[in-house]
Amino acid sequence: MSTKSLLLFLFFLSSIIVSAQKDFATSLSFSLLDEHIGLPVDVYLDGEPEKYHFGGALSIERSSYHSGFYRFSHVLQLGYWKHDDREQVAYIALKPKLAFYLGNLIDLHFVPGLGYARSLPVGESYRQENGAFAARQDLGKGHFMPSFGVGIGLHLKPITGAPVSVFVRHESAVLFPYPSTLTHLGFTIGFGDQ
Amino acid sequence: MKRFLPFLSLLFLTSCLEDPPIIPAADYACTTSENFAHPQEDRFQAFLEEKNAEGLPGISMLLENDEGRWAGSAGQADIANNIDLEICHQHQIGSMTKTFTAVIIMQLVEEGLLALNDSIAPYLDREIVRRVANADRATVRDLLQHSSGIPEFLDIPFSLAAAEQPRRAFTARESMEFIYGVRALFPAGTKVSYSNSNFTLLGLIAEQITGERGDELFQERIFTPLGMVNTYFSQDGSAAMPTGIARAYEDRNDNGRFTDVTEVSAIRTSMAGGVVSTPEDLFRFAQGLFVEGRLVSQATLTAMSSISELPLDDPDIFEYGEEFRVRRIAGLGLGLFILDTDRGIAIGHGGGYAGRRSRMWYFPNSGETIVYLMNSSGGSVKEIGRQLQRNEMMDLLFGI
Numbered sequence: 001m002s003t004k005s006l007l008l009f010l011f012f013l014s015s016i017i018v019s020a021q022k023d024f025a026t027s028l029s030f031s032l033l034d035e036h037i038g039l040p041v042d043v044y045l046d047g048e049p050e051k052y053h054f055g056g057a058l059s060i061e062r063s064s065y066h067s068g069f070y071r072f073s074h075v076l077q078l079g080y081w082k083h084d085d086r087e088q089v090a091y092i093a094l095k096p097k098l099a100f101y102l103g104n105l106i107d108l109h110f111v112p113g114l115g116y117a118r119s120l121p122v123g124e125s126y127r128q129e130n131g132a133f134a135a136r137q138d139l140g141k142g143h144f145m146p147s148f149g150v151g152i153g154l155h156l157k158p159i160t161g162a163p164v165s166v167f168v169r170h171e172s173a174v175l176f177p178y179p180s181t182l183t184h185l186g187f188t189i190g191f192g193d194q
Numbered sequence: 195m196k197r198f199l200p201f202l203s204l205l206f207l208t209s210c211l212e213d214p215p216i217i218p219a220a221d222y223a224c225t226t227s228e229n230f231a232h233p234q235e236d237r238f239q240a241f242l243e244e245k246n247a248e249g250l251p252g253i254s255m256l257l258e259n260d261e262g263r264w265a266g267s268a269g270q271a272d273i274a275n276n277i278d279l280e281i282c283h284q285h286q287i288g289s290m291t292k293t294f295t296a297v298i299i300m301q302l303v304e305e306g307l308l309a310l311n312d313s314i315a316p317y318l319d320r321e322i323v324r325r326v327a328n329a330d331r332a333t334v335r336d337l338l339q340h341s342s343g344i345p346e347f348l349d350i351p352f353s354l355a356a357a358e359q360p361r362r363a364f365t366a367r368e369s370m371e372f373i374y375g376v377r378a379l380f381p382a383g384t385k386v387s388y389s390n391s392n393f394t395l396l397g398l399i400a401e402q403i404t405g406e407r408g409d410e411l412f413q414e415r416i417f418t419p420l421g422m423v424n425t426y427f428s429q430d431g432s433a434a435m436p437t438g439i440a441r442a443y444e445d446r447n448d449n450g451r452f453t454d455v456t457e458v459s460a461i462r463t464s465m466a467g468g469v470v471s472t473p474e475d476l477f478r479f480a481q482g483l484f485v486e487g488r489l490v491s492q493a494t495l496t497a498m499s500s501i502s503e504l505p506l507d508d509p510d511i512f513e514y515g516e517e518f519r520v521r522r523i524a525g526l527g528l529g530l531f532i533l534d535t536d537r538g539i540a541i542g543h544g545g546g547y548a549g550r551r552s553r554m555w556y557f558p559n560s561g562e563t564i565v566y567l568m569n570s571s572g573g574s575v576k577e578i579g580r581q582l583q584r585n586e587m588m589d590l591l592f593g594i
Contacts, residue, residue: 037358121453141447
């Protein structure tokens with residue numbers, strides 16, 4: 001079984017398991033992200049102005065267990081970013097999330113993940129056909145994408161009554177052979193029992 | 195099911211494709227200085243077109259053998275704007291730049307401003323000497339023949355930084371920061387291992403001794419004296435590349451699809467790899483250095499093209515095999531490689547750059563010269579380049 005097939009199988013298996021549970025709450029997250037190639041602590045570009053590589057992510061979270069202190073969620077995430085004029089990446093990832101609550105307002109969450117990413121060049125690609133090079137669609141390259149993120153969430157429900165939280169999360173991911181960091185800034189809207 | 199992910203990718207990504215730059219055909223207008231007629235020109239031209247048909251976006255070549263001198267090209271300089279590649283179009287030549295830097299250093303040696311056995315430490319910043327392994331004990335000769343043991347800066351951390359900022363040109367000092375604190379490969383002067391760090395440091399040394407920038411040194415000491423009017427080198431990282439340069443194409447995913455990587459800039463200002471030139475100007479350089487003695491004396495050239503007696507750190511990568519006409523890289527001189535071929539030795543240098551491959555070889559026993567530049571790199575190009583270097587250039591120069 002190829003890596004791609006295995007990941008697809010895991011996504012669907014996970015979705016079935018989560019959906020089959022009786023007590024769960026669903027929420028949707030939207031985040032703006034900034035991606036960088038390099039190690040989480042990059043010492044080589046000191047003094048160079050920061051250049052952002054923007055993207056975004058959409059997540060569906062299904063919480064299968066919630067105590068007063070912590071909550072475990074299955075997260076299915078779709079994301080995209082564009083890295084300068086070098087490449088653009090779309091990914092789909094399964095990210096179990098463990099959040100620890102500090103009172104009603106703040107959570108600290110840890111998000112390991114496994115995903116499948118596809119990177120494509122930003123510009124046109126050229127391929128030789130019938131003796132001449134011409135622009136042709138490039139389907140890019142697939143990557144196995146393990147990741148690990150740590151974030152902080154601020155829950156607004158105790159303040160506003162709306163089931164909304166905002167969060168910031170820093171993730172390290174690998175799109176073999178490149179390590180990347182992703183910084184998410186986003187919000188979550190809850191449905192059902194929150 | 196297998197079509198699901200590519201479809202999703204297409205949905206997300208194809209709408210984000212950027213249009214290629216529109217470059218007027220007039221920007222690519224250029225001329226050559228001679229006609230390059232040769233009795234075997236049809237065979238040579240057919241060969242280049244065959245390479246283009248095999249998958250090279252473009253290739254330019256200039257050769258001289260006992261029957262005459264010929265230059266030609268095949269393929270395209272700019273696919274998006276449908277510009278045919280011509281012999282007068284410029285390419286980034288990558289590490290062939292090292293031979294230019296070696297010439298500058300050897301000129302300084304001839305002028306008595308430097309000695310091959312001098313320690314490099316007095317000519318470098320204290321910070322570099324303190325933090326780059328072996329910089330306190332290597333000699334000028336060690337740098338020229340790659341026996342310093344100083345680690346290669348073009349390694350994983352540099353690659354990540356270059357991928358993070360693909361348009362950034364790293365200065366020599368910034369490049370050295372990538373090997374601060376990295377262990378030496380071996381004690382200085384005990385083995386030979388090719389490293390871009392050596393020639394980056396030689397550039398700094400030449401600048402320190404003369405008080406001039408590297409681009410001024412190249413211009414005054416090599417480009418102008420040899421009439422290399424289409425050769426360009428700038429250490430201004432923000433300067434635009436010359437217009438009309440052949441675009442560079444990289445098969446990044448090894449699938450025969452090329453992307454334009456002309457703007458990738460990591461070593462664009464480096465004296466280890468930043469020169470832009472044409473086959474005609476590189477031929478002038480080869481003639482000036484190897485034949486006419488216009489750059490260094492015969493004694494200096496002999497020293498440059500003599501193989502270091504030190505053992506190679508990794509000899510296997512220099513072995514091509516007895517089945518090839520170029521059997522092996524016999525060794526390194528001072529800023530030169532020496533090939534062992536079935537027609538005796540060849541001296542010169544090659545170069546690689548994102549979307550570029552270049553070679554310049556001179557056969558001192560019989561006087562042949564070949565220069566070829568390809569505006570592509572990556573998976574599907576590797577084997578074509580390998581056959582060209584190991585067999586086909588010999589067939590072109592000497593017959594099958």
